[in-house]
Amino acid sequence: MVYQDWRTEWFPPMVQHLLEEFHATHPSIRVFYIPDPENLSEKMLADMQAGTAADVFQGCCDFFPAWAQNGYALDLRPYVEADLDQATRDDWDPAQYQSFFLPDGHQYGVPKYHGALALYYNKDLFDEYGVDYPDGTWDHDDYLTAMKRLTHDRDGDRKTDLWGSMIDVFWDRIQVHVNGWGGHLVDPNDSTHCQMDQPPALAAMEWLRARMWDDKVMATFLDVQNMSTRQAFIAERIAMVEDGSWALKDILTGANFRIGVAPFPVGPVRRVTLATTDGFGIYAGTKHPDAAWELVKFLISKEYGRAMARAHFLQPARASLVEDWVEFIREEFPEKARDMNIVAFAEGHTKGYSVTAEIFANMAEATRLTGAAWEQIFTLGQTPVEQVKTVCRQVEAVQPGQR
Structure with a gap:
């Protein structure tokens, strides 16, 4: 199974390390990470049209919903309803979470991180x-x-x-x-x-x-x-x-x-x-939907969220991880971050005034x-x-x- 995600310098080493942990707990699933191509929105759409897209991918902004509008993102509702408890969903920003639904109720993604x-x-x-x-x-x-x-x-x-x-x-x-x-x-x-x-x-x-x-x-x-x-x-x-x-x-x-x-x-x-709309999706043409969902559950776990927060200070999608995120930043930059109001980024989430891209x-x-x-x-x-x-x-x- 293929998992496609960011190509930025810090990301691949983190992914490879975490996939070792995933493979240890899911011995029947083998995941191959590949970096996003240049010109992601157009290249990924072409791969989807050709039937060669990665099984699990990240998307955001205007192009992720565009892929879904064209029928290339699996509906995750049955998986979410079966496997994710209400506490997990409540940990996410409602505005961000709702952005991953098309008007007909099709859920094409789940949160990756919460940029604000x-x-x-x-x-x-x-x-x-x-x-x-x-x-x-x-x-x-x-x-x-x-x-x-x-x-x-x-x-x-x-x-x-x-x-x-x-x-x-x-x-x-x-x-x-x-x-x-x-x-x-x-x-x-x-x-x-x-x-x-x-x-x-x-x-x-x-x-x-x-x-x-x-x-x-x-x-x-x-x-x-x-x-x-x-x-x-x-x-x-x-x-x-x-x-x-x-x-x-x-x-x-x-x-x-x-x-x-x-x-x-x-x-x-x-x-x-x-609030950004960075999320994980599953290609509608995947031959391994259940295995892909197992990977997605790992990608939205607290462990993965903490890893991204520590590696590159990505604001977690889960409100329960915000304190950890702030601590990671202050540990690495004790002087520069000492008096910074870092939690200001999370106020839209915690106080309920976030908006997401209108589509x-x-x-x-x-x-x-x-x-x-x-x-x-x-x-x-x-x-x-x-x-x-x-x-x-x-x-x-x-x-x-x-x-």
Whole structure:
């Protein structure tokens, strides 16, 4: 049986070690780990169409539900109902867990880990410019005020080289702001209906666009020469960054300044933060569904969750493991992590305000269309937010049942 998962440097050694334990307790099952291919979403879809996909795999974001929408992910409901007690399911974030269901009830995944969005900030820069540290009371007005005070020309060449903050121009990173304004990208009651043309969504997107192109206090990728958000933060090109718990290891390793973490700023209508939808699935065409499920149960175990938390600080999907996760981080970085509010990442889970990526019935085309528009609006600053109204109609036109 084949298990496909991340190819990042730290992951394969961890997997091989843990699979030895799995094989010892499941002598009749042999698992072969292979790393994800480059260009995973398209390559995996091609493998699924050809009937050669891995038996067990990881997925997330917009492509995991797209695979399921095309019928390539096994329905896990019978296995979950037979083998997982309620305490296990209650340990997961309800928002994240529910994201692995299609509208017809088909369950295509179970949680792998719980990445969550928060606000990283550079304490040294905040102190230098006399700005109060962010905390759980911050709203978007407070956020904007701080961005303005932290944007500077530091080398005297009359060009900005320090920006207040930065965001990844990506589906769920835009969505979390839209949700904070009380809006949606996708109608919660109809996955073929677009709502990004409604006033709350447009207002949230305009707020982001204005920070990048009117106030110029939120860096674009062009401003930082296409650095990733975390690399721009580590390089002190930005004083804050909207990023996730998945970036903790890189930031703690690379930053040469004091790091703070605060809850994501509350929106004008509601408090939200993003929970990732990283999960494990089983290929619908597998010849070994029962053995595959035995492996999945091992992958969602506390032991496996602790291993990922220790190896790369991945925030556990289980609330019961959060304290262990925090301890692993403080053990490895006793000075840098000493005063960090690490549990801020888990508040969406423990306090019930997480949201997950909203999914259209035809997600592949929706992300293609919106991605092209957002590049023009946010990255290049060449198109007004009103263009989203046209994109919304285009997205609806490619949904199932449309003519």
